[in-house]
Amino acid sequence: MTVEETLPFADWLRLREPADAAARAEDLVDAVRPRLAGGDPIVIHDLGSGTGSMSRWLAARLTGPQHWVLHDRDADLLARAADGMAGVTAADGAPVTVDTRCGDLTRLSAADLSDGALVTASALLDMLTAEEVERVVAACVDAGRPALFAVSVTGRVRLTPPDPLDAIVEEAFNAHQRRTVDGRRLLGPDAADATAAAFARRGVPVRERPSPWRLGPEQADLAAEWFRGWLDAGCEHRPELTGATRAYAQRRLADAAAGRLGVLVEHRDLLAGG
Template sequence: MTAAGFAPEWLALREHADAEARAADLLGPLRAALARRSPFRPRLVIRDLGCGTGSMRRWLTGRLDQPQHWILHDRDPQLLALAAATALGSVETREGEIADLRGDDLAGTSLVTASALLDVLTASEADALATACVDAGCPALLTLTVTGHVELDPPGPLDDRFEAAFNQHQRRHLLGPDALGHAVAAFQDRGARVITRPSPWRLGPGRLTEEWLRGWLGAACEQDPDLAASAPGYLQRAGDLRVVVHHADLLALPGERA
């Protein structure tokens, strides 16, 4: 993920697609777990890791029953400022690296959330996150992790090759499309119950599709320069293209292993 992947303009552009894609059927088991763990707390304390401009809070806050206090974490002060400026209710911000969080830091936390985070972590960072949540006995709702599979309609002759090159590019330094499986194993190995659900983007022609396609092609061509000659033709298709970008959501419930 490049720095542009975290730009406020990109985050705003994708917010509606993110909200439509998240797996709402994970909210039932999440609400039940929160009710069991916090029956006498006056409010939930929710930490949003890599919060960006606060889209996860905007999506989730009205879908949980109890009053909430949100702690927004991000390493980018500009994004934190934007998230705080648009926040209603009880909110505070924390600037710093998510990888530095430990179980003690999550003391008193009811829920950890994140959106589009796992695939931009390293294996050690994902392991540290799982350890922190389990050590604190804190559920985690981690949404919109890319799985590496894309469907283009109408299809093109090099779809599979672009997909493979993009996935290899993401694996250079990060978990990329391996993130979901790694995170599931990390939480389960630490004794948590894990539930996953698909959460695909379903995009029609438009600016989001064009910007996503531009980034997808660019990363693929960086990985496999032989694809560069075909990329402009692919980009020209954006005006008529429909895309399914597969993601998955994960709910981890420490101490509830099946």
């Protein structure tokens, strides 16, 4: 690592959950809610569930009985997600039940989603390739289900106070997000645009909303951890930045610890077919 060791992934997901919850576009939930009436229970498929952040957030904003099907390729994360849903109820107190399915979510078919009223995901799209996005979109469209995809990175960040190195690290980080892994070229910050375009080609309207993280003194731990990961990824893509950003990292982390660092990380939420 170029700065300090970053958190294990499950701990990172837990740390970022409040910021994701604050960022998501509530009006898109209002827009899709009429499409969910009439089911008993409503079945919702959540893709790339991680530790269950999206299901916990949305379940409490919907009324009536719900059954969530959580999809991820990491069995340990799915177990944590299921445990984290214990005791979660709908907005009107109706029960919420959970099922988990471990596997490649990009290979889901329309038949896999056909029992659902809604497909959701959060902070997922940037980790997919263009081909994988096409498959996910096709499955949603062929199943005739609306999709709510939240908190997709755009690649744009703003740190305060500003520093000349911010833009250099941002560019390197975004290039890292578009890297090729095991033959898969990730979309990174291009993912939200690619997903919206894939739905549009199939004649499905898409509503988009900004969903930025706004981190201040109250989120100092998250701001510091985000910064470490952001800088490490940039330096991994451009190793020559490692030495050039050492003092920069120390300044930024000192600012975070003192509550002086402000971080704006832009995301977008998409509602397709709602």
